[in-house]
Amino acid sequence: METLNVALGERTYSIHVxxxxxxxxxxxxxxLRQPKVAIVSNTSIAPLYLQRLVSSLKKADIETSTIIxxxxxxxxNWETLNLIFDQLLAxxxxxxxxxxxxxxxxxxxxxxxxxxxxxxGMPFVQVPTTLLSQVDSSVGGKTAxxxxxxxxxxxxxxxxxxxxxxxxxxxxxxxxxxxxxxxxVIKYGLIRDLPFLVWLEDHLERLLKREPAALEYAILRSxxxxxxxxxxxxxxxxxxxxxxxxxxFGHAIxxxxxxxxxxxxxxxxxxxxxxxxxxxxxxxxxxxxVVRIKQLLERVGVPVTGPAMATEKYLQLMQNDKKVQDxxxxxxxxxxxxxxxxxxMATPTEIAxxxxxxxxHV
Ligand code: NAD
Ligand code: GLY
Numbered sequence: 001m002e003t004l005n006v007a008l009g010e011r012t013y014s015i016h017v018x019x020x021x022x023x024x025x026x027x028x029x030x031x032l033r034q035p036k037v038a039i040v041s042n043t044s045i046a047p048l049y050l051q052r053l054v055s056s057l058k059k060a061d062i063e064t065s066t067i068i069x070x071x072x073x074x075x076x077n078w079e080t081l082n083l084i085f086d087q088l089l090a091x092x093x094x095x096x097x098x099x100x101x102x103x104x105x106x107x108x109x110x111x112x113x114x115x116x117x118x119x120x121g122m123p124f125v126q127v128p129t130t131l132l133s134q135v136d137s138s139v140g141g142k143t144a145x146x147x148x149x150x151x152x153x154x155x156x157x158x159x160x161x162x163x164x165x166x167x168x169x170x171x172x173x174x175x176x177x178x179x180x181x182x183x184x185v186i187k188y189g190l191i192r193d194l195p196f197l198v199w200l201e202d203h204l205e206r207l208l209k210r211e212p213a214a215l216e217y218a219i220l221r222s223x224x225x226x227x228x229x230x231x232x233x234x235x236x237x238x239x240x241x242x243x244x245x246x247x248x249f250g251h252a253i254x255x256x257x258x259x260x261x262x263x264x265x266x267x268x269x270x271x272x273x274x275x276x277x278x279x280x281x282x283x284x285x286x287x288x289x290v291v292r293i294k295q296l297l298e299r300v301g302v303p304v305t306g307p308a309m310a311t312e313k314y315l316q317l318m319q320n321d322k323k324v325q326d327x328x329x330x331x332x333x334x335x336x337x338x339x340x341x342x343x344x345m346a347t348p349t350e351i352a353x354x355x356x357x358x359x360x361h362v
Contacts, residue, residue: 002220006139006227008234011159015139015223017216021166022052022127025060031161033096033123036063040084040111041102042071045129048172053102053127065091069107073260076106076146078154084114095119098161104130104177105137105264109152112143116158126163130173131181131215132265134165135188135222136243140230146259150320151251157235165223167216179301180265182207183246183272185218186296188225190272191242194338196221197296204299241323242340245332246271249306249355252317256309269302270358278346278354279334289337306359311352318351 001018016027028037037057041050046068057064067087069080088099099122101111108126115124126138144155170178185207189197199221200207206214226243233240249271253262276290297304323330323342329351330344346354 002216004220004223004227006159007231008159011141013159013161013163015163015165015227017134017165017167017219017223019166019168019212021164022049022169023056024164025053025056025062027164028057028062028098028125028162029060031123031125032062032098034094034098035061036065036093036097037100037125038065038067038088038091038093038097039100039102040067040069040107040114042069042107044071045103045107049102049129049169065093069110071106073106073146073254073264074258076110076144076259078145081110081114081145084111085118088114088118093118093122095122098123098125100125100127101138102127102129103133104128105133108133108137109142109144109155112141112158112160113145113155116143116156121158123161124158126160128163128165129169130177131170131219132177132184133181134167134170134219135181136184136226138163138165139223139226140240140243141234146255149255150317151255151259152322153320165219167212167219170210170215176263178208178210180263182300183265183269183297183302185222186300187243187245187268187272188222190293190334190337191245191332191340192229192338193221193225196225197338201296204296208300238342241330241342242332244323245340246273246275248318248321248323248329248331249274249314251321252314253306253309256313256317257307262307266302269297269300269304270306272297273304273358274306274354275331275333277357278331278350281350281354282333282346285334285336289334292337304358306355308360311355311359314355315348315352 128138141159144152147153250267253267
């Protein structure tokens with residue numbers, strides 16, 4: 001097991017990454033305020049891993065209750081959030097009970113938001129089960145639900161007390177989900193870690209084959225990148241926005257096409273191509289840089305061209321992005337490959353051009 005720390009003063013916490021961590025509930029003991037944990041999972045993950053986790057908690061003399069949500073991005077909403085509150089209240093959970101998310105980014109984001117709100121805040125632990133959640137969503141304390149008008153529009157910054165990433169669980173992850181998660185891994189290389197990008201170009205096939213050592217290295221390096229950014233800018237007043245590479249375009253695809261139709265990483269891959277195209281049009285990166293990014297995403301096997309959605313619809317949905325300031329869209333663009341910047345320089349016409357260049361035309 002390897003451990004990283006996210007140093008945020010009194011909100012400091014550890015990220016443990018390794019094999020067999022679901023069976024190591026004693027790792028929780030230092031952070032529990034009472035020996036009682038409510039586990040939130042979903043109908044797909046619970047049959048695979050819930051019993052293993054519950055048995056291990058019981059062995060450590062920790063009382064458990066479970067809350068099972070429907071599976072899917074389309075359930076990351078107010079109604080599902082209320083299901084969590086209903087069951088926490090019915091189970092007489094207190095402010096010092098720990099809420100634990102066992103699942104991917106959907107379960108993690110909604111559970112974290114529930115933890116932030118229940119009795120004005122209860123301790124929260126992330127047990128991420130997708131590659132995407134192990135490298136990104138479980139770290140950094142962004143919690144949220146979606147709104148029909150925009151993705152992750154209702155939420156809170158609320159840090160977990162602990163992240164337990166058991167790499168064994170990735171063996172059951174559907175292929176499409178693995179590929180989607182790899183997009184968020186590549187993101188770190190593209191925005192701030194060029195040597196990691198080169199490593200990914202050299203070792204991608206090992207990751208696609210789920211080689212444990214390669215996966216563990218990629219997860220740890222991603223988490224270290226994310227932790228560094230979050231430690232410098234927890235509440236996204238600056239650098240943290242760079243973690244949103246491709247997300248403004250991608251979120252428009254996710255909400256515009258109906259939540260769950262496009263996986264988050266797939267939409268971000270297309271958004272990354274749109275950001276690259278725009279950066280080239282602004283003269284910041286070369287055509288060969290754009291090809292380099294495209295080739296890596298194509299090797300991952302994710303889409304690099306967006307759905308046939310009207311450009312006006314993209315622009316309208318992009319106006320709901322959390323980075324919009326004074327009505328102006330701010331985008332994460334490439335200063336160079338391996339170095340991103342936040343910019344409000346692109347005009348709506350230039351943004352529309354980059355969207356159209358990467359959209360499937362029917
Ligand atoms: P997800 O949570 O929907 O999980 C993907 C699918 O895989 C689901 O069907 C799930 O049930 C299944 N699954 C999960 N683990 C499994 C396993 N080990 N074996 C078999 N099946 C498994 O999707 P995701 O990609 O993990 O997360 C996407 C969400 O994360 C989006 O809502 C996105 O907005 C959010 N996100 C949040 C942050 C953040 O900082 N909070 C960052 C990135 C993404
Ligand atoms: N995934 C973006 C962030 O955590 O800031």
